[in-house]
Structures are given as C-alpha cells and as structure tokens.
Amino acid sequence: MFFLLHLLLIVSLGPNLLEVSADGGQFTYSGFAGSNLTLDGTATITSGGLLQLTNGTAYLKGHAFHPAPLRLRNSTNGTVQSFSVTFVFGIVSIYPDFSAHGMTFFIAPGKDFAAALPAKYLGLTNVQNNGNASNNLFAVELDTIQSVEFKDINNNHVGIDINGLQSLRSYNAGYYDDKSGEFQKLKLISRQAMQVWVDYNGEKKQINVTLAPLRMTRPLKPLLSTIYDLSTVLTDQVYLGFSAATGRVNSRHCVLGWSFGLNRQAPAIDIAKLPNLPRAGPKPRSKVLEIVLPIVTATFVLCLGSIVVLVVRRRFRYAELREDWEVEFGPHRFSYKDLYRATDGFKDKHLLGEGGFGRVYKGILRTSRMEVAVKRVSHESRQGMKEFVAEITSIGRIRHRNLVQLLGYCRRKGVAAGLVYLHERWEKVVVHRDVKASNVLLDRDMNGQLGDFGLARLYDHGKDSQTTHVVGTMGYLSPELMRTGKASPLTDVFAFGVFLLELTCGQKPIKENGQSGGGHVVLVDWVLQHWRNGSLMETVDGRLHGEYDVEEAALVLKLGLLCSHPFADARPAMGQVVRYLDGVTPLPELASTDLSFHVLAMMQNKEFDMSTISYPDMVTSFGTISSLSGGR
Numbered sequence: 001m002f003f004l005l006h007l008l009l010i011v012s013l014g015p016n017l018l019e020v021s022a023d024g025g026q027f028t029y030s031g032f033a034g035s036n037l038t039l040d041g042t043a044t045i046t047s048g049g050l051l052q053l054t055n056g057t058a059y060l061k062g063h064a065f066h067p068a069p070l071r072l073r074n075s076t077n078g079t080v081q082s083f084s085v086t087f088v089f090g091i092v093s094i095y096p097d098f099s100a101h102g103m104t105f106f107i108a109p110g111k112d113f114a115a116a117l118p119a120k121y122l123g124l125t126n127v128q129n130n131g132n133a134s135n136n137l138f139a140v141e142l143d144t145i146q147s148v149e150f151k152d153i154n155n156n157h158v159g160i161d162i163n164g165l166q167s168l169r170s171y172n173a174g175y176y177d178d179k180s181g182e183f184q185k186l187k188l189i190s191r192q193a194m195q196v197w198v199d200y201n202g203e204k205k206q207i208n209v210t211l212a213p214l215r216m217t218r219p220l221k222p223l224l225s226t227i228y229d230l231s232t233v234l235t236d237q238v239y240l241g242f243s244a245a246t247g248r249v250n251s252r253h254c255v256l257g258w259s260f261g262l263n264r265q266a267p268a269i270d271i272a273k274l275p276n277l278p279r280a281g282p283k284p285r286s287k288v289l290e291i292v293l294p295i296v297t298a299t300f301v302l303c304l305g306s307i308v309v310l311v312v313r314r315r316f317r318y319a320e321l322r323e324d325w326e327v328e329f330g331p332h333r334f335s336y337k338d339l340y341r342a343t344d345g346f347k348d349k350h351l352l353g354e355g356g357f358g359r360v361y362k363g364i365l366r367t368s369r370m371e372v373a374v375k376r377v378s379h380e381s382r383q384g385m386k387e388f389v390a391e392i393t394s395i396g397r398i399r400h401r402n403l404v405q406l407l408g409y410c411r412r413k414g415v416a417a418g419l420v421y422l423h424e425r426w427e428k429v430v431v432h433r434d435v436k437a438s439n440v441l442l443d444r445d446m447n448g449q450l451g452d453f454g455l456a457r458l459y460d461h462g463k464d465s466q467t468t469h470v471v472g473t474m475g476y477l478s479p480e481l482m483r484t485g486k487a488s489p490l491t492d493v494f495a496f497g498v499f500l501l502e503l504t505c506g507q508k509p510i511k512e513n514g515q516s517g518g519g520h521v522v523l524v525d526w527v528l529q530h531w532r533n534g535s536l537m538e539t540v541d542g543r544l545h546g547e548y549d550v551e552e553a554a555l556v557l558k559l560g561l562l563c564s565h566p567f568a569d570a571r572p573a574m575g576q577v578v579r580y581l582d583g584v585t586p587l588p589e590l591a592s593t594d595l596s597f598h599v600l601a602m603m604q605n606k607e608f609d610m611s612t613i614s615y616p617d618m619v620t621s622f623g624t625i626s627s628l629s630g631g632r
C-alpha cells in the first residue's frame with residue numbers, strides 16, 4: 001500500500017520541463033529535473049527536480065554550475081555587459097531559529113572549488129585566498145550566521161561580495177514595500193521559498209540585488225544597490241553557479257529555479273513547475289501522502305467499523321440462549337445459524353407442516369448434507385419451557401431405526417427449534433404422500449414412543465389454540481387421554497392407529513362430510529363402517545389410482561382399526577405393531593368381536609351431531625363417549 005503510494009507520488013510530481021535556451025545570452029531552469037548542471041560535494045538534484053546544495057550533513061559544501069561557460073564582455077571594447085539573474089531558493093534547517101551556514105550565487109572564472117572551505121567560507125573561498133583579487137569572483141551571499149571576521153551585520157543578511165566574503169555591501173534580508181516604501185523583514189531560514197534578482201547595468205556599473213517572497217511581484221526598490229565595475233573583476237569566460245556550506249547545524253540549502261539573461265531581463269521562472277522544498281524532518285513527506293493517508297486511514301476505519309457492525313448484527317440475528325441444564329446435553333445443541341442456513345432462513349417453501357406447537361421445515365445441514373426436519377417451537381410460557389427441556393433430555397437419548405431420531409435442538413430468545421431426522425422408512429412416505437400430512441404424522445409417531453415427555457404434552461401446554469389445529473389433533477386423542485389427560489404408550493398406539501388410517505385413506509382424522517352437506521365424520525368410524533360392509537378397500541386413497549399392494553393396504557387399514565380401538569387394553573403394543581408391519585408376525589384375522597366395542601362407540605357417537613357443537617363441548621362429548629365405551 002505504502003509502496004504504491006510512493007510510486008504514485010513519484011509519478012504525480014514528475015520531472016519538470018527543462019527550458020535551457022541554446023542561445024548563449026540566456027537560460028531558464030524551472031526546476032532542475034533532467035538538467036545538465038555540474039555538481040560537486042553534497043550537491044544533488046532530487047527526483048522531484050530540486051537542486052539540493054547541501055544534504056543536511058554538517059561541515060560540508062556543495063556547488064552547482066550552469067554547464068557551459070559564458071562570455072559577459074563586449075567583444076568590441078571588452079566591458080562587461082548588462083546582465084540579469086533571478087533564482088528561487090529555500091533554506092531548511094532542522095531548527096526553526098538556527099541554521100548554518102549559508103549560500104551564494106556567484107560568477108567565477110572556473111568550476112574548481114575543491115580548495116574552498118565550508119561553514120563561514122560558504123564553499124567559496126578559504127583562509128588563504130579569501131579577498132584575493134586573483135579570485136575574479138563576484139557573489140551575492142545569503143548568510144545565516146554572523147561571522148565577525150567578515151564583519152557580518154547579523155545572522156540574516158544579503159551581501160554583495162567581490163573576491164571574498166567580506167561584503168562590499170550588505171543588508172537585512174527583506175524587501176521594501178512598493179506602496180508604503182517600508183522595509184519588510186524576511187527570514188532566510190523560514191523554510192519558505194524566496195526569490196532573488198541580481199541585476200548589473202554595464203553602462204552605469206550598477207549592481208542591484210532584490211529579495212522577495214515567492215509569488216510576490218518583484219519590488220521596485222532593490223534591497224541592495226551599489227556601483228561597482230565588474231569589468232575589473234570578471235574574466236573573459238565565466239561560469240555561473242551556486243555554493244552552499246553547512247557548519248555545526250544540519251541544514252539544507254536548495255535552489256528551485258534559475259534564469260539568466262545577457263543584455264536583457266532574466267526570463268521569468270515558471271513558478272507552477274517548481275519543485276517543493278523538503279520538510280524540516282529527516283524524511284520528507286509528500287503532499288500526496290498527506291492527503292491520501294488520512295483518506296486511506298478514514299476508509300480503513302470506516303470499513304473496520306462496518307465489519308464490526310455486520311458481525312454484531314450477525315451475532316444478534318443468530319443470538320441464542322443457554323442455561324444450566326444444557327451443559328449435560330450440550331452435544332445435541334445446534335447453532336441457530338446452522339438451522340437458519342439449513343432451512344434458507346425458515347422460508348415458507350421449505351415448510352413441511354404446521355401444528356399447534358409450531359411449524360416444521362425441511363432442511364439440509366450444510367456440513368453433513370443430511371436431510372432433516374426442523375421444528376420451530378414457540379415457548380411463551382415457563383411451562384412450555386419445562387416441557388421443551390423434558391423433551392430434549394428424553395428424546396435425545398433414544399435411538400431406533402423406526403423412529404424419527406432427534407438429532408439435537410437449538411434455543412434462541414423467543415424462539416426455539418427442535419431438530420428431527422426423517423428416517424429412511426418415512427422418507428418413502430414423504431415421497432408418495434402429501435408432505436404436510438406426513439409431517440404431522442411423524443410428530444405423532446415420535447410422541448407415541450416418548451410417552452409423558454412427548455410432543456403431545458408439549459402441545460397441550462402450548463398457548464396456540466387455533467381451531468383447525470385443535471380439530472386435527474383431536475382425532476388423535478384416545479378416549480382415556482381425553483378423560484384423564486394422562487398419556488401412556490397405549491394412547492400413542494391409538495394415535496398411531498389414526499395415523500395409519502389417515503395415511504392409507506388420505507383423509508383427515510375428522511373429515512368434512514361431503515354427502516350430508518356439512519357435518520363431520522370421524523375417520524376411524526368411517527373405515528370401520530366400510531369394514532363391516534365388507535368394502536374396506538374402498539377407503540384407500542383414490543389418488544393412488546389403484547397403484548398399491550392390496551394386501552399391504554388391507555394390513556395397514558386393519559392394523560389402524562386395531563390400534564385406534566377405544567379400549568386401551570385391546571390395542572397391540574407398539575413393538576407388536578412394528579412386527580405386524582414388517583410382516584414378522586402375521587396380523588390375526590379380525591373378527592367382529594374384536595372390534596365390538598368399536599362398534600358400540602360408533603353407535604354412541606351417532607347420537608349427536610358434531611357440526612352443531614363448539615370446541616369445548618366436543619372435548620366433553622369425547623370424554624363422555626370414552627367413559628361410556630371404555631366402561632371405566
């Protein structure tokens with residue numbers, strides 16, 4: 001990331017265009033990228049196009065020259081002609097108030113400054129040659145240290161130097177305001193870019209030096225103005241350049257742009273193309289980074305925040321409830337998330353059935369690809385909760401190949417879901433029959449095996465009392481269960497019998513009577529009626545179109561009647577039922593005596609019209625029938 005940004009930075013700054021006119025009379029550098037300057041010492045040109053004369057290392061010097069020599073003298077009479085120089089510079093010290101030592105613009109006879117000294121000599125002269133006329137040196141110094149030896153006025157001055165560092169003329173760094181004429185101080189080490197103009201008038205032998213902040217138009221009044229005939233100083237062939245030197249303090253002396261004109265004004269420097277000054281710190285940072293970094297950071301923080309919110313929301317969506325009793329049965333517990341995913345978020349298209357206790361969904365477990373039924377139970381009351389716990393702790397331990405196996409459960413604040421596995425055997429039923437009906441049967445089947453802790457109990461305490469569910473469930477309740485409210489394995493055999501009949505006939509335990517227009521017919525009675533008339537097979541579901549094993553259907557119908565016998569004692573045990581169904585034990589031929597009490601119950605049943613009574617009455621009536629027929 002940072003590497004990329006860095007690349008971006010390099011590209012965005014790019015190399016500044018070099019505009020050096022081939023004409024010997026002028027040149028312009030608006031930045032120094034790609035330029036042909038002659039450099040020595042610490043001088044470098046940065047990738048950004050900045051001429052850095054010193055690199056921050058103490059007691060060193062650096063020089064930069066326009067590569068080609070120039071002739072400033074008139075070829076006819078030999079006088080130095082008028083010339084104009086301007087440059088943009090900046091001094092960056094590690095300290096805001098102290099810097100060393102300074103820099104110069106100079107005109108010299110050659111490029112060899114190897115003998116020059118750093119620090120107060122500014123890389124221009126040395127102890128021996130300072131001030132010697134044979135130096136043929138003209139310079140403008142930007143001095144940031146007061147050197148008493150050279151009679152410096154202060155540590156922030158501009159001076160005109162001839163052959164040495166004792167200035168011919170010098171003054172405080174600053175400029176005269178065009179309007180007020182007042183002097184405005186400038187701080188050379190302010191780390192701000194400033195512009196200098198050096199003008200020489202060959203006729204008047206006048207030297208003007210002007211200083212101003214960058215982007216300010218050149219002040220009319222020069223900072224320094226003196227008369228000095230440079231014809232007495234400069235050689236025929238001269239080199240133009242810069243020098244800079246550090247002392248004890250780590251400073252950078254930089255030149256951003258430069259132009260020269262002979263017998264004309266120095267061409268304007270393109271300020272927009274100038275490179276940036278380095279920052280005061282040891283590692284210069286780009287503006288791009290300054291802008292991009294906060295954005296990247298903000299984006300990162302925002303992303304992180306969003307992720308946290310998403311995770312929290314997911315946690316909340318799949319939030320579950322855990323209690324002490326669950327520790328023992330921990331392995332049975334499924335995460336709500338897994339069940340939510342298995343059923344596609346409990347979508348209606350996966351709904352297998354709906355009972356008084358809740359809804360049952362078909363699902364596929366993600367990891368094991370196991371097909372499961374997921375029952376969603378609402379437990380509004382503590383009573384319901386108790387039953388739920390009882391169911392889990394009991395069913396969870398039972399395993400039988402003919403049973404719907406409870407794989408586990410899941411609990412969630414407000415909502416709980418139980419999980420049952422559709423046994424192979426019942427899967428076939430699911431394939432041939434109405435899925436919704438078969439699902440209800442599965443639940444009943446499970447109840448039968450679980451007795452007191454079964455789902456019927458759970459249903460009993462549920463608050464859901466929708467009439468449709470009640471009627472549907474009513475048909476499964478054995479007479480003694482209606483009377484005593486006490487479930488037993490045999491009450492479940494009764495329910496199983498009803499289930500067998502429902503399955504084979506394809507009808508609800510208590511069905512609408514189409515013939516007499518309204519009214520209800522109890523399925524068991526209806527099948528029994530047909531059995532007595534010798535037309536048992538007519539009760540088989542017409543939707544099968546005769547595509548079934550007649551013997552099997554007869555077996556199931558008869559077994560259904562036997563199981564749903566009003567006398568609990570007359571019903572076979574569940575183990576026996578399974579043996580009959582598996583064909584291990586043949587079902588004994590039913591004599592009318594075997595079902596005599598059945599018939600009696602049916603006769604009693606006919607004494608009232610079910611369509612005219614309300615639900616609570618119906619419960620009472622059933623109870624009455626049971627007590628009559630059961631005789632106990």
Ligand SMILES: *[C@@H]1O[C@H](CO)[C@@H](O)[C@H](O)[C@H]1NC(C)=O
Pocket residue numbers: 041042055056057060
């Ligand atoms: C500065 O320049 C000198 C001489 O070229 C070099 O030895 C030194 O390592 C440089 N320092 C930095 C910080 O670039």
Ligand SMILES: *[C@@H]1O[C@H](CO)[C@@H](O)[C@H](O)[C@H]1NC(C)=O
Pocket residue numbers: 036038067068
């Ligand atoms: C660079 O300067 C050298 C002399 O210092 C010269 O020979 C060369 O031609 C120059 N190159 C360009 C591109 O100006």
Ligand SMILES: *[C@@H]1O[C@H](CO)[C@@H](O)[C@H](O)[C@H]1NC(C)=O
Pocket residue numbers: 074075076077081263
């Ligand atoms: C050089 O000097 C001669 C003689 O004084 C003068 O005629 C000429 O114009 C000068 N050339 C320039 C470029 O000023």
Ligand SMILES: *[C@@H]1O[C@H](CO)[C@@H](O)[C@H](O)[C@H]1NC(C)=O
Pocket residue numbers: 128129132133134
């Ligand atoms: C000035 O420099 C020249 C040449 O290096 C030398 O001969 C001369 O003695 C120097 N003058 C002084 C006053 O040092």
Ligand SMILES: *[C@@H]1O[C@H](CO)[C@@H](O)[C@H](O)[C@H]1NC(C)=O
Pocket residue numbers: 199200201206207208220221222225
């Ligand atoms: C120097 O500045 C003075 C005052 O503005 C001006 O009259 C003169 O022409 C300038 N000389 C040069 C060489 O620019």
Ligand SMILES: *[C@@H]1O[C@H](CO)[C@@H](O)[C@H](O)[C@H]1NC(C)=O
Pocket residue numbers: 074077078079202203
């Ligand atoms: C050379 O010519 C210039 C004009 O181009 C003039 O100003 C100057 O005084 C002349 N120098 C001499 C020594 O005649």
